[in-house]
Amino acid sequence: MNLRGEMVLRAGWLIHKDFRARASAFGAGGADKLERLNLLLRRARAALPEYDVACAAALEGAAGLSSPGQFSVLPVMRRENLAGYAGGSALARLASGGTAGGDRFETRLDLSAVAARYAALLSVLKAAGWKMGDRTAALHPVEYSYFANLPAMLAGGQFGKVFFEFFQQYVLYRLVHNRVNVYYGGSIFSEPGAALALAEEAAAREPVLLITRPDALMAVLKSLRGGAGPRFKKLKAVLTVGTLLGESVRREARERLGAEVFNMYASTELGYAALSCPHSEGWLHADGAGHIVEAGADGEILCTDLDNALAPLLRYGTGDLGETASRGCLCGRAGEMLRLNGRKGKYAETATGRLYEAGVIDRVFPSDLPFFQLVPGSVLLPAGAGEKEAAAVRELLGVKAADYGAAAPGSFKISSSGKFCYLP
């Protein structure tokens, strides 16, 4: 352990007694689960009257849980149930986009929850072979740039956020972690030249670790297929965060970048809930210390954040579809694991059934087709592509021209947070 790392662990321990255990390995630590659940439940019931009524019915009048197994009778929480959490003080207020349905949502965290998240992040970086101070490049959509958002934050009077984000990005990440941000625009998905420029800018930083969304990783990998692109000479690992990572993408990253890809299931609301390992083959290890991850009756992933005592999320409907299983992994760890398919309601009807985002990625990513998007009635394509590419997409996926007929060049839909997906 180097000096910078030891300093961070000591500072973290002052705030959160489980910090060192949590930071040591993903999912490690996290005792007293029933006690923590009951604390969260009390807080949630006190703040959310409707949730309280639903809990009273589910628990047949009891104030709390008598065993951890009873947890699964609790009602599912949805974003629209959480209005009672608005207002009040918090160390951090993190805004997230509308991907879980509905409006923008603010996650409020106290100091202990921020420390728990930071410990989990350190454990993730450690799993990826990163040591404190190793050079890291993080690819970010330009929508996330601190200075692009600064005027709006100041105009909105969000001075706490201005300070918190500056501290996180420029003091903690840049000076302590040695991380630099590389920003990109939505054009990397429609212009191969823009994706190649991003690859060059990232490679020029000579990172040991590359942090990116899976969609930007796909764009970078596609841009390198011609063979003329830059080489990532020192790269050991890629950490992907956010949308789905296809196994075909992981394989190509191994081949083309010489780096192992670690895929993290994380969101602003819930923190770092699950992480893949080099042997987990599409599955992710759930964070047993800070989260409970379940698949609901209709396959929706429900997630509980055991650390957020300020605005607790219990059995929160993520809008992601997948499955969970208690299984042994080839890496030697046993426990709850998670596999993701896509977003609820976002699928293409094919000759052989519904195809979700993960299925689309694995069918089309290995091909040389440009990025595209399927929306009812058409195939959205980059400028310059047309009917020929649309027909190839339909054939590869087995979707009907009656459902996705017309090619629509130059009409990509990039989300407000800069995300690309095949099924927007």
Ligand SMILES: [Zn+2]
């Ligand atoms: Zn494993």
